[in-house]
Amino acid sequence: MLLVLVLALVLAAAPPDLSAVGIVMSARVEARAAVLQSGGRTRVVGVGDTAFGGRVAAIESDHVALDFDSGRVRLRLVAGSGAAPATAAAVSSPGADESPTPARAMERREVERRLGEESGRILAETTLVPAMDAGRVAGFTITRMPDSTVLTDAGLRAGDVLTEVNGVPIDSLATLIGLWPRLQTESAVRAVVLRNGQPVSLSVTLR
DSSP, X not given: OHHHHHHHHTOSSOOTTOEEEEEEOOSSGGGOEEEEEETTEXXXXXXXXXXXXXXXXXXXXXXXXXXXXXXXXXXXXXXXXSOOOOOOOOXXXXXXOOSOOOOEEEOHHHHXXXXXXXXXXXXXXXXXXXXXXXXXXXXXXXXEOOSSSHHHHTTOOTTOEEEEETTEEOOSHHHHHHHHHHHTTOSEEEEEEEETTEEEEEEEEEO
């Protein structure tokens, strides 16, 4: 994984299959994020980040601009892959079992492959709504998510309120997205969700 990243950083031109499959907009430029794909790999980036050999110069509602040694490349958002806007929705009640979920083990290569295949569907069919506590964001409620993806296999359910990942409180969308680069090198991902008002621990070990 590290070798692939190092090789990508020294490429002088944009990979031919590089695409933008998701964009998160904000009035603050520094809070914007984009989901890029190339060679079966997925990266979540912000303005100024380096990915796939280029530096992210701009993130707009319909495209992402990256600077490569060969010049600037504008990636149009792939049609139908953008994330749905956050809106409140009726949520079916999860199961009544709030006992700790057994730790799962997944192959890192398999997770990366599935993310590459499923990220478009996940972005298009998942809706997150901020969960507020005393006027502050205390996590994000997953009001809608597709079945049979790497996320559901990791133990997440529609209706869960994601409050913590690997010890980091999820107090903003920027915090959640910013965890992505760190999680790519972790050997385990641990999340805490509120399910029917009760905390549930989810753990996935990456082999």
